[in-house]
Amino acid sequence: MPNPFTPNHVHLIQACYPQSSATLLNAGPEYRPNSQELSRLTYYAANKPGKITKVGSELEKRVRTDCKKAQANNTRSRASLLITLSILKALATECRRDIILLSSSILASVQVTVTSLPSDLEVLARAATVFTAWTTYTDGHVIGVDNGVTRDYLSSLQQFANFSRMNGKVKDQEVRNRMRLVGLSALTGAVASEALYSASQHFRPQVSIIVPALLVPIYEARVQTLDKVSSVMKEKPASPYLDEFRTRPLNERRAASIHVHVDGENGPSAEDVTDACLRVLSSVFAHSNGAQVGFIMQAIFDSLEDTKGWEKPDHCCWLARKATDWTQYQYRYAVPTRLVERLQEAQDIPMTTSLHTTLAAMITAVFTSPTPLVNLSTSDIISNLITLILRRVAMDPEDSMLPALVECISSLGMHVYYADQIQDLAAELISRLAVVEVSGVSGGEKADKEKCRAKALRCLLSGLLGLLQAADSHDKANSSGNDLAGDHSKAGGMPGSPQPRSPVEGSDHTHVKPSRRTKVSPEVWQDTLTLLCDGDYGVRQDYTFAVIYYLEKEMPxxxxxxxxxxxxxxxxxxxxxxxxxxxxxxxxxxxxxxxxxxxxxxxxxxxxxxxxxGFSDASRTSGAPSTSGDLTTDDDAGASDDLASQSHRRSVAFPARARKASVAQHLIDxxxxxxxxxxxxxxxxxxxxxxxxxxxxxxxxxxxxxxxxxxxxxxxxxxxxxxxxxxxxxxxxxxxxxxxxxxxxxxxxxxxxxxxxxxxxxxxxxxxxxxxxxxxxxxxxxxxxxxxxxxxxxxxxxxxxxxxxxxxxxxxxxxxxxxxxxxxxxxxxxxxxxxxxxxxxxxxxxxxxSIEKPSNGLRSESILKIAPTLMHAENMSLASLSRFNRGVGVTDLREALEGRNSMSNPALVNKAPSISTFDHSSMFTQPNDRLTLRPTRSRPATRPQVAGSSEVRDMLNRLGIGRQNGNSSLLKASLAPLQKTDNR
Incomplete structure (x- = not known):
């Protein structure tokens, strides 16, 4: 007989379980609660939200008790635990509107289960189902507010992540793959849940748990397998092992049920695990904004550091390209930007490691991929890379990382999004060339100053040439075969002409987006010509190749x-x-x-x-052209690089032509x-x-x-x-x-x-x-x-x-x-x-x-002195300057005699008297005085002027009174210069 003092919700919960122990053991393999009693319980909880917390607490108490006994191989407690987890899953689904009231009990039960029985695959699958149900219906606001819920959620997430990357603990490959799929299914629910994206401050801790678990199976697979699986993902969005995440509103969502693999069938393969990992990783990139993509990239860096993933450059480059492709269109710039920043963080490591070379290869892979990158600040990218090159050269001029950095700069030419982009990037490189050419490279030993300077110049030159070649190959990919044949024929006739090199050696990806860019102007390139007379032969040789390529391919x-x-x-x-x-x-x-x-x-x-x-030591210390046009000395030469990287992005202020001429004068002398x-x-x-x-x-x-x-x-x-x-x-x-x-x-x-x-x-x-x-x-x-x-x-x-x-x-x-x-x-x-x-x-x-001369506009009197043969007779715009629209009469003759004819045409003479208000009081100081403005000349009136003889003669000729020249014309008279009248 039931205890009459037992609460109603406890009676409802107890009724969901089989009444006898034998029935409890025979409930397998499904281990489901009584469907009719479960409906009563869920109806009770859904209609009485105040009782949901008590129901959840009772179920959590049963989970804790059953977990302890199940650890001791108690089969009844294990069966009871599976039924309890099913009840929690049903309650989460039916009480989705009030899921926040069940959050504490659900997450505590999941955390206790996965911690107590980490090797029981069936129990883990049932716990993952409950976890996925909660992540499906929660709005995520409870994360960070309730410390207990946050702690249990992160702990459960960590446990499922450990299952996803389980490697050597389980010897059976089939069991290991099943375990990984169970963990990945739980991570799938977390990635698509509002719990991950609701608060920015809690996004990074969760990503730091999720991303490392995904990288382990990815880096175990071959790159060919990754390519195959990623192509299948585009064709078949749904996974055969994981239900697709909900696409409906909150009230219409359906939580996925995670099932253990059926015995007798072929077990999941490693390719299936890879497919699940890529789907989770692509989902987290696809739902993140720019800042969140930066956190994901940081989690990837930390994971590669822990697992020595930098030693697999092919996998890293593949991952960088796919991360860019998976990210939303407007946030893709965050991937290469974060890669460059990570490379800068490691710039002071003296020895070149796999971290440096792999990061540089990843940057190049992103820029040479066909994925478009909008909102990318190419000027900031190239400035940071140039600064990194100069820093590495100062540490070791023979650094093996330098070619990879030059390749990064060159690969920027594969993405052209506005007409002047290549010219702006070339201007940035040329401005740094001007600084390094005269000032050298700051830092390093004095004995290696010349070697560092020459190496830095060669690196920047190679980057400049590679940038132009990458931009040309970007354009040639869309040009016709006839145009290509014509270009090669012209280049082939040039003795010693350099042949275009591939922008990225060994790269199978070609960016074929069409672009119409502005060619680098001669004015921009002219600042590099002093390198023809550099003191280092390697610089002179590299510049010969560069200037020949510029003449052939780039110069307008x-x-x-x-x-x-x-x-x-x-x-x-x-x-x-x-x-x-x-x-x-x-x-x-x-x-x-x-x-x-x-x-x-x-x-x-x-x-x-x-x-x-080359330059003498005196010329280097006296003053160096900087990107801002100021003089730099050895004391602030080290800061010139940082200054150049922060200013003058789109319009780089080149050294003045006069200063370049003075530098050239040192060579000419x-x-x-x-x-x-x-x-x-x-x-x-x-x-x-x-x-x-x-x-x-x-x-x-x-x-x-x-x-x-x-x-x-x-x-x-x-x-x-x-x-x-x-x-x-x-x-x-x-x-x-x-x-x-x-x-x-x-x-x-x-x-x-x-x-x-x-x-x-x-x-x-x-x-x-x-x-x-x-x-x-x-x-x-x-x-x-x-x-x-x-x-x-x-x-x-x-x-x-x-x-x-x-x-x-x-x-x-x-x-x-x-x-x-x-x-x-x-x-x-x-x-x-x-x-x-x-x-x-x-x-x-x-x-x-070679120095551009200032152009002065034509003065009005110069226009009037243009030869009549250069002007058409019916040019009304010029003829109207001195022609009258009315007939010539006696009044015109009188004005000419009095010297006022030159004032009659305001288009030619501006002699209007100025009006002075000096003798009038202000309307603001005396508002009652109705004063009218009486014009007063600011200079005393002059006596009437007498016209000059030429002006009177011209008027008589126009009236037909004076001597008529047979060759005179109205146009000639109109273009005759006006004569100033003399004061009487």
Whole structure:
């Protein structure tokens, strides 16, 4: 007989269990409560919310009692525990509106169960079902408010995470996979629950528990398996082992039921576990915002640190790409940003570890993936990477991490989202190049200052070149095959031209999003030309490849280019009178490309003749150009890098042109009018000069003629020295003669001037042989080791044959200017072109021409003095300045006689008298006085003026009274300058 003092809710709970012990043991394998009694209990709890807490406490008490006995292998208590967990699951489902009242009991029961019986797979599956039911219906607000609930929730989450990454504790692989799937099912409920996202301060602790449990099975699988499973995920969203998470509102949600695998069937495979892990990880990325993605990435970093996951770069790169792909479109920028920040945190570790190389590879993998990245601050990314490169170079110039960092910078060119992005990134790199070139690298030993400086310059140069090449490959992926063939044909004709390298070696991912970007302007690139005369040969060689690539692929041609066969042809339809007038203007005034070529030829001349290269110590300590345009000294050189990384992102303030000119003047001062045996240029440097000059004439033929031929003639004059007693000087002469002959050969081919080729053959110029060393191939990998230069005296080629021939430069110039193609392309007549090409050229003159001159607007009197032949007779806008809209009468003659005619046209003369209010009181000080403004002149009235004779004569001519000139016209009269009237 039941105890009459037992509470009603206890009677209802007891009725859900089998009444006898035998029936309790035979309740398996389902172990379900009595369905009719369970309905009564749930109806009672749902209609009396005040009793829910008592029901939950009673069930929690039973769970604790049964767990203790089940630990001692009590089968009845184990069966009772399974039934109790089913009752809790039913109550959570039916009382979902008041789930907060059951939260404490449910989470405490789950925590006790998974802690007491961690190896009982059936009990764990039933506990995971209860946990998933709670995570399905909770709003998460109780987390952080109730300390007990928060503690039990995090403890249960940790236990399920431990089951997910269980490895060596369970020997049976099938049992281990089942255990992992049970844990992953519980984690699936937590990831899709509001408990994870309700409070930002509780997101990080939960993610720190969930993410490490997911990475262990992922890193155990092969990358091929991961690719296969991720592709299946897109085709089949639902998992065969886990029910898809709810997609309905709270009242219509259905909690998933987790079942143990049926005996007799094939057990779950490792691929099934991997599939479950990827689904949970993709879900947590897909539901997170930018800040939360940062917490997830930090949890990944911590897990990889603990499990030595950095030693698996392929898995890390795969994970970085997938994390970017899974994240919401507007928050994807958080993944690469956090990767760069993590790399910066490890920048002071002296030895390069797998952490450094793997992080750099992950950054490159994200930037080279086809996944678009919006809201990404590329300027901040590249600034941080540059700062990291300079820091690593200062620690060790031979750091093995440097090529990977250069590759990271280059990969930024694969994502172009606005027209000026590549130009802005190139400007950031060039501004740092200017600082490092003059100031060097802060930190490090004094003995390694030059080595660190050269290494830093080469790293930044390689990053700049790789950035342009990645952007070009990004565009070429969408171009037609004909365009690609044309580009390769033009590049193939260039002697010593570098071939484009792949932006990421060994990468199978190609970003094919189309983009229309702005080319890097010559004004931006011009600040790097001083590297042609750097003191380190490795820097000079790398810059030769960079400037040739810029001339071929990047520099805006603006109509000045050659055809596919390398010949400059004039197109009558495309290059009509307007184009010829524009070319003539460029020849007389110049543009950005012409100024760039003037500076380039000046530095090439300095390289060929200077007695020393590079910067002296005095010039470095006196003042260095910084990205802000200020002077920096050795004391604050270390802070210049940080300053550059924080300011001038989109519009980098370059060093002033005047300062660059002063730096160039230091180099020009070391040149002489003739080459000497003490000149610093090596045989390899002369090979660089030949390659650059050939590229200039091939890519910009018209501008190259006007800026390069005078320099070539001046270089010939500098090479005419007596070298009979100095073999090194003789070899220098031979090198310059070879440069002249081969450059003239290129000029003749470009302008289709066959007579130049015939003249070179008649002079026995060695066009087929070469005294100069051949240029090495362009580096196929980032930051390859610099080759040693070939010095004069190391070659056994006889120079007598090179010194025996003599070029008639005057005849070559005459032949060139007489070519019809040259005249039509430049817009100059033969005599003017002859004078332009044979003018006296000096590097100082070219450097002055490379500085943009300030443009002053035309003054009004200059407009009125324009020749009438340039203005059409019916130009009403100009004629209206001095024409009258009414007839001319006696009044006009009287005004002309009195000197007031010049005041009658306000469009030409502004002589309106000023009005002064000095003798009037303010309306605010005396509001009652109704004062009217009486105009008072601010200067005394002058006596009437008498018109000049020319003005009166003009008026008489207009009236038809004076002498009429047959050739006079109204337009001529209207354009005649006005004469000031004299005071009487």
């Amino acid at each position: 041609k603006r109509g000045d280019s050659t055809d596919a066969d390398g010949v400059r042809r004039v197109r009558p339809l495309a290059e009509g009178p307007l184009r010829q007038a524009s070319n003539a203007s460029v020849a007389l005034v110049g543009d950005g490309a012409s100024r760039f070529l003037n500076a380039l030829h000046s530095y090439l001349y300095v390289l060929a003749t200077a007695s020393s290269l 070391r040149t002489s009018s003739h080459i000497t045996s003490t000149s610093c240029a090596t045989a390899s440097d002369y090979a660089h000069i030949l390659a650059i000059l050939s590229a200039v004439h091939q890519q910009l033929p018209a501008r190259a003629l006007l800026t390069g031929i005078p320099m070539l003639l001046s270089l010939d004059v500098a090479s005419k020295v007596n070298s009979t007693e100095d073999p090194v000087l003789a070899q220098r002469q031979a090198a310059i003669k070879e440069i002249e002959a081969k450059v003239w050969m290129v000029v003749g081919k470009v302008w289709d001037c066959l007579d130049i080729g015939e003249m070179l053959k008649q002079a026995n110029a060695p066009l087929d042989t070469s005294f100069l060393p051949s240029l090495p191939d362009a580096p196929g990998t980032f930051l390859s080791r610099a080759a040693e230069p070939v010095l004069f005296g190391q070659t056994n080629v006889a120079v007598e044959s090179l010194l025996s021939f003599s070029l008639d430069l005057e005849a070559l110039v005459t032949c060139l200017v007489s070519s019809g193609n040259v005249g039509e392309a430049t817009g100059l007549v033969q005599e003017s072109l002859q004078r332009r090409l044979t003018m006296q050229w000096t590097p100082e003159f070219a450097m002055k021409e």
